[in-house]
Amino acid sequence: EENAARLRDRLKGLTFDFVLSSPLQRAFRTCELAGFGSRAETDSDLVEWDYGSYEGKTTAEIRRERPGWELFRDGCPHGETLADVSARADRVIARLRSRGRTSLVFSSGHILRVLTTRWCGLEPSLGQFLILDTATLSILGYNHTLDEPIIRLWNSA
Secondary structure: OHHHHHHHHHHOOOOOOEEEEOOOHHHHHHHHHOOOOOOOEEOHHHOOOOOHHHOOOOHHHHHHHOOOOOHHHHOOOOOOOHHHHHHHHHHHHHHHHHHOOOEEEEOOHHHHHHHHHHHOOOOHHHHHHOOOOOOOEEEEEEOOOOOOEEEEEEEEO
């Protein structure tokens, strides 16, 4: 919560045409602490990856049962596939691009890693190479034109 509250100072004075948040408690609480809770629309496409049978387990616990397991490659039994998460990310991106020039999004790490790859037109599996810590700031944007999506800032605490 302290990290989330620090976002308020970092975002102070910036204006956003559109604020979206996952409806999940942790993401929406971060949104509130950052000062945008009253403006945010919740979007179920921003919920974290459904880990199915692996919900609540650490990577180490899963790898004891399934050596070499990787979320972005192997997914989760009885949960979402990477294609499922990617489709949700693509819907969020379409919504963001249709709503305004500057948007602010609050969600969870894995879905945001997939969303970032899709923003850049990359394969969603490349999200495995993007670490994302809690309550950090990342900025997606464009280089010269709307046809050149880029990562302007990543995982800044």
